[in-house]
Amino acid sequence: xxxxxxxxxxxxxxxxxxxxxxxxxxxxxxxxxxxxxxxxxxxxxxxxxxxxxxxxxxxxxxxxxxxxxxxxxxxxxxxxxxxxxxxxxxxxxxxxxxxxxxxxxxxxxxxxxxxxxxxxxxxxxxxxxxxxxxxxxxxxxxxxxxxxxxxxxxxxxxxxxxxxxxxxxxxxxxxxxxxxxxxxxxxxxxxxxxxxxxxxxxxxxxxxxxxxxxxxxxxxxxxxxxxxxxxxxxxxxxxxxxxxxxxxxxxxxxxxxxxxxxxxxxxxxxxxxxxxxxxxxxxxxxxxxxxxxxxxxxxxxxxxxxxxxxxxxxxxxxxxxxxxxxxxxxxxxxxxxxxxxxxxxxxxxxxxxxxxxxxxxxxxxxxxxxxxxxxxxxxxxxxxxxxxxxxxxxxxxxxxxxxxxxxxxxxxxxxxxxxxxxxxxxxxxxxxxxxxxxxxxxxxxxxxxxxxxxxxxxxxxxxxxxxxxxxxxxxxxxxxxxxxxxxxxxxxxxxxxxxxxxxxxxxxxxxxxxxxxxxxxxxxxxxxxxx
Amino acid sequence: xxxxxxxxxxxxxxxxxxxxxxxxxxxxxxxxxxxxxxxxxxxxxxxxxxxxxxxxxxxxxxxxxxxxxxxxxxxxxxxxxxxxxxxxxxxxxxxxxxxxxxxxxxxxxxxxxxxxxxxxxxxxxxxxxxxxxxxxxxxxxxxxxxxxxxxxxxxxxxxxxxxxxxxxxxxxxxxxxxxxxxxxxxxxxxxxxxxxxxxxxxxxxxxxxxxxxxxxxxxxxxxxxxxxxxxxxxxxxxxxxxxxxxxxxxxxxxxxxxxxxxxxxxxxxxxxxxxxxxxxxxxxxxxxxxxxxxxxxxxxxxxxxxxxxxxxxxxxxxxxxxxxxxxxxxxxxxxxxxxxxxxxxxxxxxxxxxxxxxxxxxxxxxxxxxxxxxxxxxxxxxxxxxxxxxxxxxxxxxxxxxxxxxxxxxxxxxxxxxxxxxxxxxxxxxxxxxxxx
Numbered sequence: 001x002x003x004x005x006x007x008x009x010x011x012x013x014x015x016x017x018x019x020x021x022x023x024x025x026x027x028x029x030x031x032x033x034x035x036x037x038x039x040x041x042x043x044x045x046x047x048x049x050x051x052x053x054x055x056x057x058x059x060x061x062x063x064x065x066x067x068x069x070x071x072x073x074x075x076x077x078x079x080x081x082x083x084x085x086x087x088x089x090x091x092x093x094x095x096x097x098x099x100x101x102x103x104x105x106x107x108x109x110x111x112x113x114x115x116x117x118x119x120x121x122x123x124x125x126x127x128x129x130x131x132x133x134x135x136x137x138x139x140x141x142x143x144x145x146x147x148x149x150x151x152x153x154x155x156x157x158x159x160x161x162x163x164x165x166x167x168x169x170x171x172x173x174x175x176x177x178x179x180x181x182x183x184x185x186x187x188x189x190x191x192x193x194x195x196x197x198x199x200x201x202x203x204x205x206x207x208x209x210x211x212x213x214x215x216x217x218x219x220x221x222x223x224x225x226x227x228x229x230x231x232x233x234x235x236x237x238x239x240x241x242x243x244x245x246x247x248x249x250x251x252x253x254x255x256x257x258x259x260x261x262x263x264x265x266x267x268x269x270x271x272x273x274x275x276x277x278x279x280x281x282x283x284x285x286x287x288x289x290x291x292x293x294x295x296x297x298x299x300x301x302x303x304x305x306x307x308x309x310x311x312x313x314x315x316x317x318x319x320x321x322x323x324x325x326x327x328x329x330x331x332x333x334x335x336x337x338x339x340x341x342x343x344x345x346x347x348x349x350x351x352x353x354x355x356x357x358x359x360x361x362x363x364x365x366x367x368x369x370x371x372x373x374x375x376x377x378x379x380x381x382x383x384x385x386x387x388x389x390x391x392x393x394x395x396x397x398x399x400x401x402x403x404x405x406x407x408x409x410x411x412x413x414x415x416x417x418x419x420x421x422x423x424x425x426x427x428x429x430x431x432x433x434x435x436x437x438x439x440x441x442x443x444x445x446x447x448x449x450x451x452x453x454x455x456x457x458x459x460x461x462x463x464x465x466x467x468x469x470x471x472x473x474x475x476x477x478x479x480x481x482x483x484x485x486x487x488x489x490x491x492x493x494x495x496x497x498x499x500x501x502x503x504x505x506x507x508x509x510x511x512x513x514x515x516x517x518x519x520x521x522x523x524x525x526x527x528x529x530x531x
Numbered sequence: 532x533x534x535x536x537x538x539x540x541x542x543x544x545x546x547x548x549x550x551x552x553x554x555x556x557x558x559x560x561x562x563x564x565x566x567x568x569x570x571x572x573x574x575x576x577x578x579x580x581x582x583x584x585x586x587x588x589x590x591x592x593x594x595x596x597x598x599x600x601x602x603x604x605x606x607x608x609x610x611x612x613x614x615x616x617x618x619x620x621x622x623x624x625x626x627x628x629x630x631x632x633x634x635x636x637x638x639x640x641x642x643x644x645x646x647x648x649x650x651x652x653x654x655x656x657x658x659x660x661x662x663x664x665x666x667x668x669x670x671x672x673x674x675x676x677x678x679x680x681x682x683x684x685x686x687x688x689x690x691x692x693x694x695x696x697x698x699x700x701x702x703x704x705x706x707x708x709x710x711x712x713x714x715x716x717x718x719x720x721x722x723x724x725x726x727x728x729x730x731x732x733x734x735x736x737x738x739x740x741x742x743x744x745x746x747x748x749x750x751x752x753x754x755x756x757x758x759x760x761x762x763x764x765x766x767x768x769x770x771x772x773x774x775x776x777x778x779x780x781x782x783x784x785x786x787x788x789x790x791x792x793x794x795x796x797x798x799x800x801x802x803x804x805x806x807x808x809x810x811x812x813x814x815x816x817x818x819x820x821x822x823x824x825x826x827x828x829x830x831x832x833x834x835x836x837x838x839x840x841x842x843x844x845x846x847x848x849x850x851x852x853x854x855x856x857x858x859x860x861x862x863x864x865x866x867x868x869x870x871x872x873x874x875x876x877x878x879x880x881x882x883x884x885x886x887x888x889x890x891x892x893x894x895x896x897x898x899x900x901x902x903x904x905x906x907x908x909x910x911x912x913x914x915x916x917x918x919x920x921x922x923x924x925x926x927x928x929x930x931x932x933x934x935x936x937x938x939x940x941x942x943x944x945x946x947x948x949x950x951x952x953x954x955x956x957x958x959x960x961x962x963x964x965x966x967x968x
Contacts, residue, residue, distance in 0.1 A: 103947030106954050108683055110540040110654065110946055126538060126943035166968070172879060173721040177968075188879060236880040 088113055103130040135165040136199050146201045152194055156180050164195055189226050189233075196224035374405040378414040381421065388420045391427075538943030542654040543646070545638065546689070546933040549623040550709040550895065553933040554641040557656065557940035561926055562933045564645020569794060570633055571604035571617040603633060605640045610794060613761040615786035619794040625731060626660040626711040631670055635678050642679075650675075654683035654949055656940040658932050661690040661715045661722050662729055668967065669960040676955045683949035685940070686967045690715030690722045692935025693893045696927065697920055703874065703886040705867070705906070706931070707896030710734055712849075712867060714874040716886055721968065726877040730864035733896045736848045740808060741800045743841060756832050759795040762787065766833035775834035803828055807838050809900035810846025813908055846899060850909060868909050887914050892921035893931035 088094045095116040098109045101124050138147060143154055152160075159180050167173045175188035199222045208215045242250075380388040392399055402413060542557040548568065555562035604610065610619040622630040622637070642650045655675055659668055668686050675684045694702035694717045704715045713729035715722055747754040750772055758777075762784065766777035807826045811819055820840035829835035849867050857863055865873065875883050890910070892903055903921045910917045922928050939945055950966050958965075 101947045104949075104951070106951045106957075108949060108951035108953065110683070110949075112538050112540050124943075126536070126946070129536075129944045130947060167721065170719050170721065172718045172723065172882060175879070176721070176723040176725050233880050240880065240883065 093117075099124055102127045133165070133168045135161060135169070136202050137161070138198070138202055142202065142205075146205055147198050149194070149197075151190075156183050157194065157198065159183075160191060160194060161198075164191075189229050192224055192229070193226040196222045373407070373410060374402075377402055377405060378410060378417060380417045384421050384424060387424045388417060391420050391424055392416075536943050537941045538946065539941050540654060540946060542656055542683075542940040543642065543648070543650060544656045544658075544933055544936040544940055545641065546658040546930070546936060547623075547628065547634075547637075548708055548932075549621065549626060549711070552637055552641050553930055554638075554645055555933065555937065556646070557937045559937060560934065562930055562937075564641045565930075566606055566637065566641045566645060567609065567611075568623055568637065569610045569619055569621045570637065571610040571612075571614065571619050571791070572601040572633075573604070573614060573617050574601045603636050605633075605637055606644065610791070611798075613759075613783060613786075613791075615783075616788060617786075618788045618790045620790065623710065626708060626713075626729070627663060628667055628671070631674070634671075635674055638674070638679070651680040651682070653681065654685075654940070655679070655681045656936050657684070657686045658689045658692055658936055659686050660711070660729075661688050661713065661724070661727050663688075665964055669963050672950070672955065672960065672963045676952060681952070683951045684955070685949050686963065687936060687939060688715075688722050689932035689935075690727075691717050691720055692933075692939065693931040694889075694891055694935070695720070695938050696893070696931045696935035697891050697922060699889050699891065699920070701885055702889040702891045702920075703871070704891045704893065705871070705897070707733060707849075707867075707892075707894040707899075707902075709896065712864075712870065712894075712896065714867075714870045716874055716878050716882070718882060723878060723882075726874045728865070728870040728874040728877075730870060732849060732864045732866065732870075735864050736845060737797065737800060737804070739848050740804050740845045741796070743845065744800060744803065751836065755830060755834060757796040757799045757830065758832050759792070759799070760831035761795075763831055766831075769833055769835070771827065772836045773834075775830075775832040777832045799830065803830075804845060804899070807842050808845040809843055810849065810902055810905050811843050812901055812904040815843075815847055815851070846901060846905070849899070849902060850905060867906060868913075871910070872913075884916060887917045890917065890919045891931075892919055893928050895929040897921065897928055898925055 093116050094113045095118075096111050097114050097118065097120050098111050099114075099120070100107065100109055103124075140154075143157070147157065149157075160174075160178070163174050163178055164171075167177065171188055171192055175186070175191055178186060178191060180186075200219055203215065203219050203222065379385075397416070399413060399416060402409060537558065539558045544553075544555055544557050544562070546553040546562070550568060552564075552566045552568050553562035554564040554566070604612070604614065604617060610617070620630070620633070622628055622633050624630075628634060638650075642648060657671055657675065659671070671686060672684055675681045689706065690704045690713070693704045693706055693715075694700065700717070700720050702717050704713075704717055706713050706715065710731060710733060711729050712732040713727070716726040717723070741757075745754045745757065753774065756775070758779070762780050764778050764780045766775065769775055807828045811823075813819075817840070820843045823840070823843065825837040825839040826842060827835060827837050851866060852863055875886065878886060887910075892906065897903065903919065907917075907919050910919070922931070927934060948966060950962055954962050
């Protein structure tokens with residue numbers, strides 16, 4: 001039974017060059033015709049691999065010849081180990097390969113499992129993590145010239161640099177392991193100070209290939225202020241050495257400060273609310289409301305009327321959206337914007353919405369809460385939407401993605417929709433007029449053909465032709481009468497559309513509908529002038 | 532296969548402790564072989580055919596000679612089985628290997644019987660306590676290379692390995708074993724030797740428990756007889772705290788050696804401690820101790836009793852020593868808080884906060900009922916920002932050192948650190964100290 005195989009046997013299997021090609025010493029694999037379980041393979045294993053692994057059978061059967069003493073539970077362990085081996089070799093297609101580690105100075109070869117396709121001569125994948133730290137070295141000459149220190153001998157400095165290299169600049173460990181025979185005891189600050197000062201001196205005095213700033217930077221990275229470090233450490237120590245009483249006192253003081261702060265805040269809030277009630281000062285004022293603003297609010301300052309205000313809300317006793325309560329209907333309450341707050345608004349890009357519906361009662365419904373502009377982008381009118389969209393698509397104007405919904409952009413988008421709507425209207429009228437012209441022309445043509453048939457009616461026909469032309473002109477004039485206003489607008493629309501599309505640098509050369517509307521509009525206006 | 536930087540080279544990990552030797556394959560989560568370190572041996576009578584080479588040597592050498600010739604009984608059926616004239620010994624003292632004579636046999640047993648493998652085919656990682664001596668580790672390397680012919684060897688510190696086992700490079704490791712309790716500051720995978728503090732506290736706790744059980748009291752006038760069950764032929768059920776009724780196996784009594792008896796009594800006490808003893812989570816308080824439910828325990832003689840407040844006295848030894856005890860014994864082992872304070876005061880102030888935030892509680896002794904909570908409370912009183920990491924899985928605490936070794940030896944980046952046989956032959960013992968920092 002394969003279970004008898006111990007770890008050593010498994011290794012001997014592993015040492016084979018390739019598990020699928022049995023060595024010369026082994027019997028040639030013969031495919032068993034019968035499905036009978038071969039000798040030397042456990043039932044579990046056989047049911048796992050089936051009869052299709054004859055080479056495996058041969059290999060597994062072999063170690064059985066050199067029976068080893070059955071050691072306790074090793075039996076069971078070995079069985080699982082064989083299964084694991086089978087799994088790795090036949091399912092994961094792995095190989096037990098030797099590798100050498102470039103991080104090692106000797107020729108130790110360890111083995112590991114790798115994919116069978118891996119190149120055995122490839123560099124060890126973990127070698128790249130073996131990064132030695134850069135520790136400066138110096139020559140005797142350099143030491144004599146630059147690094148003399150009355151506290152340190154050359155030997156001890158050498159020792160320090162060795163230890164630092166050995167522990168990869170971990171100064172806590174260096175200080176722990178530092179034991180220079182016959183030297184004085186050194187603290188971690190002593191060691192760091194010596195090491196960094198030596199490094200600094202070496203960098204400063206060695207020829208430098210790079211530019212000056214990188215050198216300065218490098219020297220700065222080796223900066224070490226021993227006195228400051230010692231002081232810092234003393235602070236830490238004193239912080240740790242506080243007695244429980246001191247800690248408790250500190251805690252009590254902290255709580256007291258918090259309480260005072262809270263009181264202050266509550267007082268400020270109450271005062272603020274009071275002012276709001278009495279004087280109608282906006283609650284958004286920083287801190288406690290300034291007195292002069294209260295004065296303004298109470299008595300009104302004509303100089304500081306809202307700039308650019310259209311006077312709509314000056315005399316209306318309607319409370320603003322900020323919820324200011326008017327004291328009485330006769331008191332003209334209004335939002336007061338001091339110069340300071342204007343400046344503040346400008347600085348923080350705050351735009352106060354001036355337009356306020358005058359005839360809306362001051363209910364909650366009329367109140368417009370703060371909203372994100374991007375959530376209320378202007379949309380084309382529902383009834384016109386498909387046509388407008390089509391027109392815009394024809395113009396190659398993409399309006400669905402307004403990247404930056406600033407106020408200007410929103411109003412521009414709104415203008416675009418208006419223009420597009422006007423354009424669509426105009427188009428409709430133009431189409432109608434065109435249709436009429438076509439009908440009249442057709443009628444004229446019919447009449448002309450009749451005249452042509454009757455000989456000697458040239459003059460008549462000419463007359464009639466003139467008449468027809470007149471008619472046509474009349475029809476145009478009629479159409480023009482209807483369309484004038486719209487056409488006028490259409491010009492501006494077309495212009496604005498053009499300018500817009502130019503702005504978006506997406507203007508297409510063949511804007512058919514715009515062109516027709518423009519020509520018809522210009523013609524119409526010309527005719528109107530003629531009339 | 533690359534999993535988290537692992538690269539298995541089928542290394543073996545060997546962790547020798549006072550109570551047990553743990554061995555297994557690197558990369559696994561529990562050691563496959565756990566063998567008691569205590570072993571039994573029956574001194575062989577002088578073989579008449581064997582001519583004594585030198586007569587009248589010094590007695591110590593004679594004793595060693597006898598031991599060498601003795602038949603060793605190792606494993607689960609080693610010391611715990613009764614054999615006529617079998618002595619029991621433990622090669623460890625204060626967590627260190629004191630007697631190297633039986634060590635190769637123990638290791639061989641662990642590898643060949645426990646793992647059924649040949650150590651000559653595997654790199655072996657061995658652990659050592661942080662206070663191990665250079666001579667000791669070199670001897671261990673010698674055993675591994677010369678006797679077991681391992682291709683590669685490394686010896687690593689249990690403090691570091693316990694930190695690695697919980698995934699930390701920097702930690703304050705509190706390791707409570709069977710013989711020693713130690714506090715080891717580990718920074719970036721290196722032990723700070725100056726901050727190392729250890730004491731034989733668990734032995735004191737054990738002695739205290741034994742004293743508690745065997746001393747006659749009002750309730751138990753005769754104290755408790757800790758007679759191993761191998762020596763008892765029959766017993767009758769009795770009421771709690773009533774003298775037991777049992778009969779001894781008289782045929783075995785003459786074959787009992789003092790060392791076996793002592794070992795077995797120690798085991799009895801340990802079992803009692805494990806199942807009954809505990810520690811209060813907020814310092815000693817008579818009322819609180821009395822309010823806790825008592826626990827019943829039956830000894831091999833059939834004697835059984837309910838243990839009330841006294842069971843909490845045992846654990847108290849870990850944290851505080853009574854004034855009279857300190858006065859009577861100036862060399863009393865330091866308590867856990869004292870060890871931690873000593874260790875921290877020897878560390879850099881900068882490091883203290885980091886270490887306190889990464890306290891690792893490990894070792895089989897830390898599974899003492901209520902110890903983790905009590906320690907946490909004790910430390911919380913003195914240090915504000917303190918965090919104890921104690922693996923919840925008992926296996927991880929018992930085999931923390933082994934587990935760390937298992938992780939370390941399966942790392943791809945570790946394989947350049949092995950001391951190979953070639954290097955051992957070239958540089959000799961010095962390489963051990965150079966490589967294993």
